[in-house]
Amino acid sequence: MNFQGIYDRIRSIQAPGVTGMDEPREPNPQDKKDKGRSGDPYVLVDPQRLPEFLECLRDDPSLKFELMADLTATDPSKEDGYLWINVQLLSLVRKHRLAVKCLLPKENAVMPSSVSVHRGAQWAERECSEMYGITFEGHPDPRNILLPEDWIGHPLRKDYEFPEEYHGISCK
Helix, strand or coil, rough: CCHHHHHHHHHHCCCCCEEEEECCCCCCCCCCCCCCCCCCCEEEEEEHHHHHHHHHHHHCCCCCEEEEEEEECCCCCCCCCCCEEEEEECCCCCEEEEEEEEEEEEHHEEEEECCCCCHHHHHHHHHHHHCCHHHEEECCCCCCCCCCCCCCCCCCCCCCCCCCECCCCCCC
């Protein structure tokens, strides 16, 4: 099933949290600032409804997105007020895939955990928590996996200022 077929099915089953979609497009030659958009088409989902959305797509017999291949975040810029949550879903049975994006406000980077739907989200959510400062409510094991427990800040955020030293060790 292609992206349009998947999106039509998502709309027909009224999957929770869907706020829109976007597909790659060429730049508008009449607008010099419009660079177009490359990459995969994606479905835009409310981050507070992501677990419900994932469960719906996993359990729908036509979609059967039984595998979360990736969950990560992106901080597009210091000025942007949102973090992008990026999820890649695969259906091994139906042989199709789907990109999902959520826009999470930086000032209140809290969203529900998806571990109850996809156990594989556990490590990815922990990484996003450490690197971007996202709190995944209901996560079964929110300990750090990459940084020491006393590390200050979130290194992959664009506004992060790297420390000059950590416990007497130079970080330069």
